[in-house]
Amino acid sequence: MTTPLLVLQRIFGYSAFRGAQESIIAHLIAGENAFVLMPTGGGKSLCYQIPALMRPGLTLVISPLIALMQDQVDALRRRGVPAAYLNSALDPLHAKQIHDDLLNDRLKLLYVSPERLTQHSFLMLLDQLLARRQLSLFAIDEAHCIAEWGHDFRPEYRQLHVLYQRYPSIPRIALTATADLQTRQEITEQLQLGTGNQFIASFNRPNLHYCVSPKFSPGTQIETFLLRHHTRDSGIIYCQSRRQVENTTFWLHSRGWHSLAYHAGLGTTLRERHQQQFVQEAGIIMVATVAFGMGVDKPDVRFVIHLDSPRSLEGYYQETGRAGRDGEPANALMLFHPNDLITLRLRVQNQSRSPERQAIDSHKLEALALYCQSSECRRRTLLGYFGETHTGYCDTCDNCNPDYRTWSGPEHRNHAVIFAADRFTPGIHRTR
DNA sequence: CGGGACTCAGATACCTGAGTCCCGGTGCCGTATT
Numbered sequence: 001m002t003t004p005l006l007v008l009q010r011i012f013g014y015s016a017f018r019g020a021q022e023s024i025i026a027h028l029i030a031g032e033n034a035f036v037l038m039p040t041g042g043g044k045s046l047c048y049q050i051p052a053l054m055r056p057g058l059t060l061v062i063s064p065l066i067a068l069m070q071d072q073v074d075a076l077r078r079r080g081v082p083a084a085y086l087n088s089a090l091d092p093l094h095a096k097q098i099h100d101d102l103l104n105d106r107l108k109l110l111y112v113s114p115e116r117l118t119q120h121s122f123l124m125l126l127d128q129l130l131a132r133r134q135l136s137l138f139a140i141d142e143a144h145c146i147a148e149w150g151h152d153f154r155p156e157y158r159q160l161h162v163l164y165q166r167y168p169s170i171p172r173i174a175l176t177a178t179a180d181l182q183t184r185q186e187i188t189e190q191l192q193l194g195t196g197n198q199f200i201a202s203f204n205r206p207n208l209h210y211c212v213s214p215k216f217s218p219g220t221q222i223e224t225f226l227l228r229h230h231t232r233d234s235g236i237i238y239c240q241s242r243r244q245v246e247n248t249t250f251w252l253h254s255r256g257w258h259s260l261a262y263h264a265g266l267g268t269t270l271r272e273r274h275q276q277q278f279v280q281e282a283g284i285i286m287v288a289t290v291a292f293g294m295g296v297d298k299p300d301v302r303f304v305i306h307l308d309s310p311r312s313l314e315g316y317y318q319e320t321g322r323a324g325r326d327g328e329p330a331n332a333l334m335l336f337h338p339n340d341l342i343t344l345r346l347r348v349q350n351q352s353r354s355p356e357r358q359a360i361d362s363h364k365l366e367a368l369a370l371y372c373q374s375s376e377c378r379r380r381t382l383l384g385y386f387g388e389t390h391t392g393y394c395d396t397c398d399n400c401n402p403d404y405r406t407w408s409g410p411e412h413r414n415h416a417v418i419f420a421a422d423r424f425t426p427g428i429h430r431t432r
Numbered sequence: 433c434g435g436g437a438c439t440c441a442g443a444t445a446c447c448t449g450a451g452t453c454c455c456g457g458t459g460c461c462g463t464a465t466t
Contacts, residue, residue: 065459088461115460153458241456264458290458311456347456 004029007050011079018043020199024173025050028137033193034173035143035184037200041299041325044175045072048139052109053081057136058102058129061111062160064145068295069111076109085111086122099125105134114145114156123166135170138163142294143174144314146190147183151357164192178318180367181387182360203317203386207324208332210378211398212371213408215335218307219251221408225305225333226257226285229407233302234278237287238319240308240340248307249287262288293319299326305333309340311347312364313371313385333407336372341365375399 028051052059069085076083129135150157242263252259260274301323324330378397383390398404405411
């Protein structure tokens with residue numbers, strides 16, 4: 001008789017479970033639903049992969065990106081686990097093969113996108129598996145996409161309720177590393193997970209150090225920060241627009257920094273090349289839009305700079321969370337100007353979304369505004385937003401420790417004074 | 433596209449008007465075309 005621990009040791013090669021992994025796995029094996037919130041690198045995947053191997057039949061994993069599916073399936077196959085994905089990157093012959101494998105119970109895990117899942121033909125296939133009692137578990141990876149993308153960008157993310165409506169007897173697990181209270185509620189409702197099945201780890205990342213600096217001369221500020229703290233480190237600079245990415249990359253390059261651009265307008269080949277370079281080589285600065293990050297596995301990212309304000313505190317946490325996954329100290333610097341907020345507020349107002357949705361977007365944005373303009377411990381504010389209490393005085397943010405206020409230039413104390421005294425110099429502009 | 437924000441030059445010490453620039457970002461899927 002095999003146990004989860006034996007599977008963990010024999011298949012995955014770890015000696016012991018971490019955090020809540022063991023209880024989540026036991027929960028799923030017993031046929032219960034689960035909502036799992038765990039920081040990146042906390043071992044989320046194992047929470048459904050081990051039950052997948054211990055329960056009879058197929059575990060279906062809903063994943064947002066083809067690249068993520070490929071990474072996961074490659075890793076599983078290397079360990080000898082029969083896993084596959086079904087998506088548009090696959091040629092018809094292979095797709096047919098997987099179809100056959102599914103009907104003959106030769107696969108333990110199948111990865112698909114929500115778009116694939118909601119196709120009629122695919123649901124018919126699942127119906128067949130259900131009828132043969134070959135359907136074991138549904139796992140929704142990166143479940144925050146339901147709230148983040150489901151409302152306009154990828155509407156199929158709001159149709160995942162088909163899982164419990166059509167297959168009520170099959171347990172569901174949703175996993176993510178970032179979700180505020182609102183997002184958690186949305187995921188739980190959308191997938192009917194039940195309120196008693198929540199496994200929520202701490203959001204605190206003690207090795208991340210936070211600073212919000214008034215933005216008055218972004219180029220100089222970035223360079224000061226890099227020269228003082230990160231002359232040879234890998235890091236990410238987040239911008240709001242593709243144009244800003246281009247300009248900043250060009251500018252950094254002209255100043256002798258090894259920088260690469262990443263946004264969805266660059267084309268698949270170039271994006272893949274840049275991402276691979278960033279992961280494999282040391283000391284590259286990736287200048288990127290929100291397109292960059294998900295599924296990027298690089299433990300030694302030493303800094304994340306926000307050149308423009310993100311549109312929510314949730315997004316900010318997610319993006320800064322890509323630094324310091326190795327547990328070593330890493331810095332999160334935000335260059336903030338109140339004008340950025342004005343633009344974002346207008347954008348929320350002008351969105352053609354329901355009043356309820358606008359209220360939620362607005363709430364998420366105002367949480368960020370509070371964070372930027374607060375003189376309280378950043379860590380306390382950030383954790384408080386996610387419903388966690390922290391005593392404050394973390395000593396590793398600019399509000400707790402004066403040393404952190406000089407990251408990108410002279411010490412800043414009061415945003416209002418600085419913005420009254422200085423005229424705002426807009427973003428870095430390419431010289432023609 | 434209309435309109436707001438910014439820059440710059442010129443006339444005149446703070447303001448005006450013309451010109452320029454900008455107007456977010458994320459990916460599946462399938463079908464049509466080289």
